[in-house]
Amino acid sequence: MKINARSKENALRQLVSSENGLSEAEAAKRLSENGLNEISAVARTSLSLRFLGQFTHFLAILLWIGAGLSFLSAWLHPGEGMLTLGAAIIGVIFINALFTFIQEYRAEKALEALKKLLPFYVRVIREGRERRIHSREVVTGDIILLAEGDMIPADARLIESSLMKVNNASLTGESDPILRNHLPSGGELMESPNIVFAGTTVTSGSGKALVFATGMGTEFGRIAHLTSAVEPGLSPLQKEIVKATRLVATIAALVGIFFFGLGLLIGRSFWENFIFAIGITVALIPEGMLPTVTLSLAMASQRMVRRKALIKNLSSVETLGCVTVICTDKTGTLTQNRMTAAKIWKGDKIIDTADFYPQAGDMLAQTALLCNNARFADNEYRGDPTETALLKLARERIGDPGATRIQEIPFDSDRKMMTTLNKVADRKYVFTKGAVESILPLCSRSLKSGAETEIDDAFGQRVMETYHALMDRGLRVLAFAYKQSDGQRPGNEPCRQDSSLEEDLVFAGLVGLEDPPRPEVRDAIEKCHCAGIKVIMITGDGSRTAVAIAREIALIRGTPVVIEGADFVKMSDRELREKLSEKEIIFARMTPKHKMRVVSVLQEEGERVAVTGDGVNDAPALRKADIGISMGVAGTDVAKEASDMILLDDNFATIVNAVEEGRAVYENIKKFLTYIFASNIPEAVPYLAYILLKIPLPLTIMQILAVDLGTDMLPALALGTERPTPSVMKQPPRRRNERLLDYSVISRAYLFLGPIEAVACMFGFFYVMNRGGWNAGTMLPPDHAVYVQATTACLTAIIITQAGNVFACRSSKESVFSLGLFTNRAIFIGIAFEFCLHLFIVYHPCGNRIFSTSPVSLHIWLVLLPFAFLLFFAEETRKALARSRR
Amino acid sequence: MYRKILAAVNEHINSEVAGRYALRLAKSCGASFLTCFIAEKGTPEESVVRAEEAMKRLITEAELLEVPAGSITKIGDTLGEIGAVVRHKGIDIVFAATRRSDIEKRFYSGTVTRRLSLQLPCSVALVRVVHMGKIHPHKILVPLKAGIDHIKERAYFTSKIAECCDAKVVVFHATKPITRFFHGEIHLTPYEWEKRLPEGISGFVEYLRKYDIAHEGRLLPGKAARSITIEAAAKRHDLIIMGASERSLLTSLIKGNPVEEVLRETPCDLIILKPRHED
Incomplete structure (x- = not known):
């Protein structure tokens, strides 16, 4: 049983702590035994040793011998210029070492960027009193106090919470705040609602949590470990240069030795032959x-x-040219990340949004407008791209209905929906939007020609058929529902999940949102096909939407293998390897943490892999890949530091240009x-x-x-x-x-x-x-x-x-x-x-x-x-x- | 194989967690469980109290698990007294938690834990606790080198730990890449690597099969320690079980010491087993 599944008392007992926290003495003892709560790099070869390594490879050793013999010769036979030659050979060794080192050198700053996501100070309870300590001093068993805006210092199990929402973007890539609570919950730690993680932030509410992992033992530490431990090794070009220099140096040495022996045989003096041997070796290198x-x-x-691809270490320039697989995100890379509402399904009809002229009291438009956290200010829409598109759709058609929000149940990636309670012209309405599979079961009626009618199985089937049809057009589909609320909940604070609020809803319709592909992507994909490069889309979107977009940009032509995140987790490496050998493959409903596995399996099969990423938890995959590509516009600092190349315009076509250049x-x-x-x-x-x-x-x-x-x-x-x-x-x-x-x-x-x-x-x-x-x-x-x-x-x-x-x-x-x-x-x-x-x-x-x-x-x-x-x-x-x- | 299991406890919480691993192994093997605390001269009263409380908690847990249990508190030299208990009680395996000094110092500098591992006349499991939130491991990584000894005991230990937690075992072997002077590194696919699995490891896998433990094998080229920690972190393993180092001081200095490196950098809990039961 993991700590998330235990009761509060049990969890405290497990970590030998209490609600009064640890004593100072115990905390000090734990700190001395377990170390500071900080992110540290794994031991790596130091820069100086790496530079020294440039003087000990085969060619360098050969040249050292040549220089040594030249100096010996100059000492035994002064005045024949061998001293200059020895110095010149050493010069060659240094020049080569310097240039090879420049090629391999890369500033390692990913960990520095990661460290910035941890707080400096944190409030803890020790000996029953609240104290403010340096976050490095947090130990397992500490009780930390969390409030809105706090960065979380360690992995902890919530033991108290009040409407607490956290942003786990650094770990999951999901930027929507998610609700947390302190109740025992089964399943994996990562998905558990009573666990908060180091490196994430509290966006609202407050809570108390019991620390169970610190420093490199945290989930954040795991990312740091992978980011700093994964060493990409020599690039294909560097490997080729090593082989080439070995070959040439061997030829040069053998030719030198051969003619030295030949010279001795035909009666030339030792020193004449020696000068010759050194000379021909130098000539051939x-x-x-x-x-x-x-x-x-x-x-x-x-x-x-100049082509919008910023290369961070020189050897990556050529590595791009030999990639055989590009694993790419969809949103923002293949598409424009400009969400617009394209289709509406209402009253059994699919219409273009251009033909959507609702009246002021239209419930679909009102739901889109009021169950929405985007805002219009200074003549521009601000917020999440999906919400912005919905706000624009509704606001431009029905204007501002003058409603006030009373409550909100925020969007939750597990529930895949959000709900608000609004007061509109003295009446209270519940508005809900979200994934069709989440909303439809909550509805008992539907809206048809302005009247509410009971829904039956046939209606549900029609909704699902329309849902699939819209997804097959590459649209992201959201369902909308509402009801007039009779509840007289006082106050205007956001509340925790109130299940009665989301019952007995009226189904208002569907909206299909479009994120159009970048216009240049189709040609870029075509170029990849011609160049024998396999492109694999890895997206968080559903499989139908992913397939439709992939078809639109000609990424796929036949029937692709589609793997969804849930199946991916269950798959063994062997099964995954078989799937990856298919010609066309799409990963849907994936999270960034899965990318590293895809990259590893592809590399084990001998592929040279380029992978794109923008989030903190993309960093390990970016490091592992032959070429990690981060997004210059949407990317986090951690992703940028961990990557080999930064796309200044986040555009897939730029990758292909860079491959061409490589x-x-x-x-x-x-x-x-x-x-x-x-x-x-x-x-x-x-x-x-x-x-x-x-x-x-x-x-x-x-x-x-x-x-x-x-x-x-x-x-x-x-x-x-x-x-x-x-x-x-x-x-x-x-x-x-x-x-x-x-x-x-x-x-x-x-x-x-x-x-x-x-x-x-x-x-x-x-x-x-x-x-x-x-x-x-x-x-x-x-x-x-x-x-x-x-x-x-x-x-x-x-x-x-x-x-x-x-x-x-x-x-x-x-x-x-x-x-x-x-x-x-x-x-x-x-x-x-x-x-x-x-x-x-x-x-x-x-x-x-x-x-x-x-x-x-x-x-x-x-x-x-x-x-x-x-x-x-x-x-x-x-x-x-x-x-x-x- | 294990009839009496001893957990050495001190004032630190890590030793209690290590004791819990011992307790679960005892439950799985049907063995009796002993916990002991050796107070060296000058040990503060507070530390003695803490250690005794930890022992009490372990005994309570043992009672809940219906494992026959007992505790011993002694004053004296830790190594000597534990050695005496082992001999007197016929202990089969001792569990002890690693200390910060084990991680900071090089292994050959002779910490108490290291000496326990080397000098006790029974098997020893050293536990490094990294993550207290994952009490029951679900995925166990078992790195094995080519030519391992005590295969039977290693397999038994791993199987029993896996059995009590219903965990899956991943047998991992990091091997040297195949290189040619003029051709550089030769790339082999996992399938090709599998064909090169050393005999000893195949024997280990056979035992896992015999004990009906869910398992899979993985063989990768690369530096042993780094490959192990990356594998553990990337695949989210909860526990690593590996054999104690058999490298001499000189070899460790020249070639490095993978066990010591894993001990320092492990991203999850680690058990270093020093087996003593002959095959």
């Missing part, structure tokens, strides 16, 4: 990849803001990886030539780093700004086993584009060497003028061909001319930056000193320029051949 990916994601997140990001990352990896070949080939042909080293390690971390960066970023192509939303989400660095990327970069660049750079090197009178087989000192110019020409060749390459990489299939040569202006900025940086390296003494370069004449540039065109047109030819083959 794309040092600029992580910074470029991070900056590209940052730029994409800026583009998304997919484009992935495609663009592939493009610039091809670009970056292509330059690894002209960086590596000089080392192979050095070891195999016994020539002076054509490209130094610092020059490699100048390309990887300097000149390549901006053109690569420019590729990251390519607009999404129309085909991007016409293909299914990428498969879980699809690689970022797949065969097509590697072969195109390493076997086609890279070799052309390698030819160019070796041509540049030999061209200058031959012009300087070099004889094959002669080794020149590192500071020899001809040698320095030759390495500069080699570097210049890479820069020039990379300019052609950046155009070539704009698409892997389509011709650049079909995309439009000038459609991405960022490319030109990137190339301009590339050349400016290279001019600094080649023509500025400072650049010369750092990178061991020297100025080269214009004609060297002119000799090398055709290679850029060669590469560009060779790639165009390849694409044309590939297209013709398809």
Whole structure:
């Protein structure tokens, strides 16, 4: 038996307390044993440790070894530049760590937002006296005093109550205040009317409650626990980058070790081989990849803001692109959340509200007007959207009847109805509105042509048929009833449920309310279908309304699986899994607390899930999902803090735009990886030539780093700004086993584009060497003028061909001319930056000193320029051949 | 298996709640119930009174449940005196509530509760009370590691607790994700994970079946402690029953200690069982 089911005395006994409360000594003892009544975060890896983790992964370890060996080499053989190399490698480790950390970093403020929902001070009874204490000091067994406006500090069982209503929105998402009482009640704690919860507020009335759970033991603490404990883990892109870096680092290390061994075999000295091994490893590692990916994601997140999607952590930008399922709310996201009365059923006829011209004493209109808590002030309607729509309907037709409200039985989500007692022109009337299934059984008569007639089974059947018909049109349907009251209840205070007030009512009619879908949603859903993304609606509305709306926006085409909240709770995970595998599925009459389970089961099945939410209790689901999406307009602070993305316009279509952007990001990352990896070949080939042909080293390690971390960066970023192509939303989400660095990327970069660049750079090197009178087989000192110019020409060749390459990489299939040569202006900025940086390296003494370069004449540039065109047109030819083959 | 059950009570309400778990187990097993309070030297009079009142309440509850019950009050060293009672009375299992120090300190720092668990010559159930509103658990989460020992006793204990509360048991196993160096984490569906259920756990499930306890299994990849607390919070379990830690100080320092982490972060009541009955 739970505490809600026990009598007051029994509950007090269970918690070893009394109506006089605990003694101060006992309270202190309990506080010291059970801890403070506060929300605390579960232990997580600290930021500093997470940052340190960036220095210990496989690639970093490899680079540390490289740096260590370089320092050792510098110590044993000073003056060969190994010290600079070691420092440069450490620089690379730090740059990569910093950019990866930026990608993963996310401010965790959800708990802070949760804490704001708890009070600072609370009134308790201890030793028989009322005391005001800090809410952190509340312990189990304390008796707390609650009054209108109080925030509730802990989970407690009411032992006294007077017309007490609480707003449980933070826990249930229901914003309507609900009545509480202190009588024993069975069932679950969450649904029990004698239980009040931490983090909720008293909207009216007062009461006394016995605290039975504090801090993280409360229901609110459970949400906090899930919000802080659920760690989303690495995003799909981060996982792909880890795999890619492992692959590339392994290749680089193996190639280095292989040629080191080969060099020893062919008789080169240990140190020559060592320099070579380090050099080729550095050449094959794309040092600029992580910074470029991070900056590209940052730029994409800026583009998304312009499309009304605010991204909170960078890696989420791409995750959106690979979602396979979107679980979305209905009201406000798929629909406009602008409720209007659309249809009226009265006197056996369904009419449009436009044709509804009631007389002043029309009872349906009067009920809609007077059994209503919305208000008209300053020329606008204010209040709950449903009530506002009803007030507007009635007020604009019958005006103000000059009634006064005497009593109110407020809306209760369990009873699904509300009642008021009003005085209208010296007569008292009871007005009731609510769900049809709640109102109809309370009615004994109905209103037909102005006369009241007894209702029979046939009438009840007609009402239910009409009710279903209206719901099938996507309308939310409310029933209205009234009666003239003979009771002479004195006073004008709201009263508790008076069952006699709601008996023997006259059925006045039905009103169907419409929340029209957002106009852009239909297209967005269509895009999702084309893009292979399953959209699941999770709504608190009834199943018929949900299905009708889903059909209207083309979310469903056949017969969907509809699961209602009550069935959902009873379902095992296995059953739920089977249902979720269906093509079309709708969850109706659901509460936000169910969302996390849906998300978990979908993820366990291998789906990548995006979920929307706006309430406090949506936070765990938002954290659990691959992408949690909160509402910028209607969302709570807690939901916003727990999410990865905030919709600035609460619009479903914005999610789809963001998905499109996310997919484009992935495609663009592939493009610039091809670009970056292509330059690894002209960086590596000089080392192979050095070891195999016994020539002076054509490209130094610092020059490699100048390309990887300097000149390549901006053109690569420019590729990251390519607009999404129309085909991007016409293909299914990428498969879980699809690689970022797949065969097509590697072969195109390493076997086609890279070799052309390698030819160019070796041509540049030999061209200058031959012009300087070099004889094959002669080794020149590192500071020899001809040698320095030759390495500069080699570097210049890479820069020039990379300019052609950046155009070539704009698409892997389509011709650049079909995309439009000038459609991405960022490319030109990137190339301009590339050349400016290279001019600094080649023509500025400072650049010369750092990178061991020297100025080269214009004609060297002119000799090398055709290679850029060669590469560009060779790639165009390849694409044309590939297209013709398809 | 359990004929005599002892609940160690002190001046704190948590020990009384732990005693109620012991009482219900006694009812379920048809065992006799003993409650004891050991007053150490210098214990304030007020604490003695509180503890004795708690014992009285437990005895009254035992009488209502028709469980043969008795109480013992002694002065001396807690561990030594309880040990003596266990040996003298032939106690099969001792229930004790964890203290704040157990949660704040690392387990290996040697709190009284920890020493009870390690040194008593009988089974020990340490109870951490988090939620006093849920007196009868309806959903019990039983996390099990691969290669568990004392399967029979663990299953018996779990079944009897579940039986007395008419609770459903969820057997949970958090396993290491399957990873490959170049492929990263390999995703398996729950169905595929189920096929990898360790043998010991299957044995445990067999016993539950034998005792006719409603149960289901769940196997998920992830860090053990975090997975357990998330599962308990997400699925609204009322009680977690898990085995005591068998990790050494060194292993705990290097790999962490899941039992200790769950003890700190559990969102519901927790029983840590140290079984001593041989299979």
